[in-house]
Amino acid sequence: xxxxxxxFSSGFIAIIGRPNVGKSTxxxxxxxxxxxxxxxKPQTTRNRILGIYNxxxxxxxxxxxxxxxxxxxxxxxxxxxxxxxxxSDVDLILFLIEADDSPGGGDEYILQLLDKSSVPVxxxxxxxxxxxxxxxxxxxxxxxxxxxxxxxIPLSAKGGDGVPQMLQAIEPYLPEGPQYYPxxxxxDQPERFIVAELVREKIMRRTSEEIPYGVGVQVESFExxxxxxxxxxxxxxxxxxxxxxxxxxGKGGQMVKTIGQEARKDIERLLGTRVFLELFVRVDxxxxxxxxxxxxxxxxxx
Ligand SMILES: Nc1nc2c(ncn2[C@@H]2O[C@H](COP(=O)(O)OP(=O)(O)OP(=O)(O)O)[C@@H](O)[C@H]2O)c(=O)[nH]1
Ligand SMILES: [Mg+2]
Numbered sequence: 001x002x003x004x005x006x007x008f009s010s011g012f013i014a015i016i017g018r019p020n021v022g023k024s025t026x027x028x029x030x031x032x033x034x035x036x037x038x039x040x041k042p043q044t045t046r047n048r049i050l051g052i053y054n055x056x057x058x059x060x061x062x063x064x065x066x067x068x069x070x071x072x073x074x075x076x077x078x079x080x081x082x083x084x085x086x087x088s089d090v091d092l093i094l095f096l097i098e099a100d101d102s103p104g105g106g107d108e109y110i111l112q113l114l115d116k117s118s119v120p121v122x123x124x125x126x127x128x129x130x131x132x133x134x135x136x137x138x139x140x141x142x143x144x145x146x147x148x149x150x151x152x153i154p155l156s157a158k159g160g161d162g163v164p165q166m167l168q169a170i171e172p173y174l175p176e177g178p179q180y181y182p183x184x185x186x187x188d189q190p191e192r193f194i195v196a197e198l199v200r201e202k203i204m205r206r207t208s209e210e211i212p213y214g215v216g217v218q219v220e221s222f223e224x225x226x227x228x229x230x231x232x233x234x235x236x237x238x239x240x241x242x243x244x245x246x247x248x249x250g251k252g253g254q255m256v257k258t259i260g261q262e263a264r265k266d267i268e269r270l271l272g273t274r275v276f277l278e279l280f281v282r283v284d285x286x287x288x289x290x291x292x293x294x295x296x297x298x299x300x301x302x
Pocket of ligand 2: 023024025036037038044045065066067
């Protein structure tokens with residue numbers, strides 16, 4: 001091996017923060033492709049989602065996490081555990097906040113977790129498109145007084161401003177290490193998982209109140225028909241109540257049809273083929289409190 005060969009570096013980077021601050025939007029922006037679902041409602045993400053980003057001589061493994069919040073109920077406790085658990089065994093933590101918000105109790109809870117950790121933390125101030133510079137300066141000052149951040153980076157995950165600068169700042173924090181995944185891989189999530197998530201995203205975006213929080217989606221069959229450039233997918237939407245089923249199905253099946261059409265477009269883009277998507281809606285009363293159902297839907301560590 002030649003001695004002047006450049007070293008390769010690689011490492012894990014957790015993206016954490018309160019719900020709805022833009023963690024998943026940032027992951028998608030870093031990758032330049034949508035692998036994590038997003039919505040304007042809190043608690044959209046429920047699992048850890050790995051995104052693989054390649055530098056010329058390094059590989060950064062970003063872990064998007066559910067928003068950290070006061071969890072009530074089994075599903076929410078699973079979500080928060082996923083996020084908190086993602087902060088150990090990483091090389092860097094990106095703590096995301098929103099530029100148009102002020103420091104509050106939710107962030108203080110996260111800062112107390114960070115106090116106990118020895119991993120370097122970047123404060124990422126997202127959504128700078130929503131504020132004027134003086135506001136930003138005040139926020140930087142308030143947070144820097146409270147915690148010793150390795151770096152403070154303002155950006156817009158949605159518009160992209162500041163994201164290249166963030167990536168540049170991250171690279172030196174990657175320790176020397178192997179290339180964990182091939183160059184052309186974006187995530188280790190199975191396609192089936194992302195497909196189910198895309199269906200759930202459309203439901204998150206199309207429904208309101210408690211309905212989106214009681215929805216779980218499962219891909220039941222995924223059949224590739226390469227000779228027809230087609231994938232045939234059947235997915236099951238679990239809801240908690242009859243009244244929720246009624247709303248998701250909609251008048252004359254109109255709502256579930258719209259959800260299916262919107263999800264199909266994203267799935268076709270993801271898979272690069274034509275997709276035939278069939279959706280079924282089933283009532284599983286209070287499934288989100290049921291250990292067996294949680295496990296089946298991937299919301300359990302066991
Ligand atoms: N204006 C503006 N909106 C943004 C920006 N980044 C994200 N958003 C919006 O913020 C909302 C939440 O984004 P998500 O990426 O789903 O947030 P999250 O932190 O992953 O949320 P959870 O998964 O629920 O914890 C969405 O409506 C995004 O479009 C940004 O830079 N500017
Ligand atoms: Mg998210």
